[in-house]
Amino acid sequence: MKVNFQESILNLLHTFTISRSSKDVEPCVIVELEHDGIIGYGEAAPSERYGETAETVMNFLRNINLQQFDEPFQLDAILTYVNNLAPGNTSAKAAIDISLHDWIGKKLNIPLWKLWGLNKEKTPLTSFTIGIDSLDVIEKKVREAEPYPILKIKVGVANDEEIIKTIRKVTNKVIRVDANEGWKIKELARDKILWLEEQGVEFIEQPMPASHLDDTAWLRGQVHIPIIADESVVSLHDIPKLYGAFDGINIKLMKCTGLREAMRMIHTAKAANMKVMLGCMIESSVAISAAVQLSPMVDYADLDGNILISNDPFSGVKVVNGKLVLNDLPGLGVLNKMKQ
Ligand SMILES: [Mg+2]
Secondary structure: OEEEEEEEEEEEEEEEEOOOOEEEEEEEEEEEEEEOOEEEEEEEOOOHHHOOOHHHHHHHHHOOOHHHOOOOOOHHHHHHHHHHHOOOOHHHHHHHHHHHHHHHHHHHOOEHHHHOOOOHHHOOEEOEEEOOOOHHHHHHHHHHOOOOOEEEEEOOOOOHHHHHHHHHHHOOOEEEEEOOOOOOOHHHHHHHHHHHHHOOEEEEEOOOOOOOHHHHHHHHOOOOOOEEEOOOOOOHHHHHHHEOOEOEEEEEHHHHOOHHHHHHHHHHHHHOOOEEEEEOOOOOHHHHHHHHHHHHHOOEEOOOOOOOEOOOOEEOOEEEOOEEEOOOOOEOOOEEHHHO
């Protein structure tokens, strides 16, 4: 088993701003896992919020030696070895996990959704994300997002109310709101959410910093719409402590180390009657297509990372009128545009 990898710079169609950062390009690292004449693709989309950069991903991947394993079907042993190499490095680990799953699907000539017994018609709608911007640009972006029935709006700044009013002037669509830990005082978060409820907001994602769990539990008793954890939930072991503070979790392959862990998280959250959302970073069609394979199992999807970029090196799952559309290709269902 050979692991090759390469950094790829994803160009954003628009500058993307959230409550803590702003960017025009986003690096990812594409992994090719080769064995028995088959290439499985994987991707790491590192986030500085979780201590990763393209450099840390490549350093981690350089230290992986899969020669000791006979074949990718030893997924559990391989991923246990990879997980134990170093703490953190979750997107680098996800890249290996995704490439192994792609390889296995290709070897068996079966799409992952079919391997898992899922119904590909049951994929959810994905929201389309509107980042923080000037009110003029936000209005323009909302008009451009016409094909998407659900919008996810980034807030957590001083003029949140203006942003929402601007959007409501243009559309009555379902909106979901993500504060990205932007509200630091619980009474402020409460007032913001009670106001958002009047604007027809479906749920609020990560209103307060991940470290403010008690404040979020207090907030849970003060507001009515679901509160979804994102920065507060990295992997499986974070789920039990969220109970009573959050109504659901946003699973991202790049936070949780990949498809194997994401599957465990989905089952664990459901056992606790929590809603499940699948989210993403800015990613190419490799990592997005991987997440979409799991999407028939979840309540909400925010898998638009590949739609926000202009130079996707791969093609894979599609979005048609907001609905995620899986194909019948094996593994992740992705094609490398450079090898067509
Ligand atoms: Mg979020």
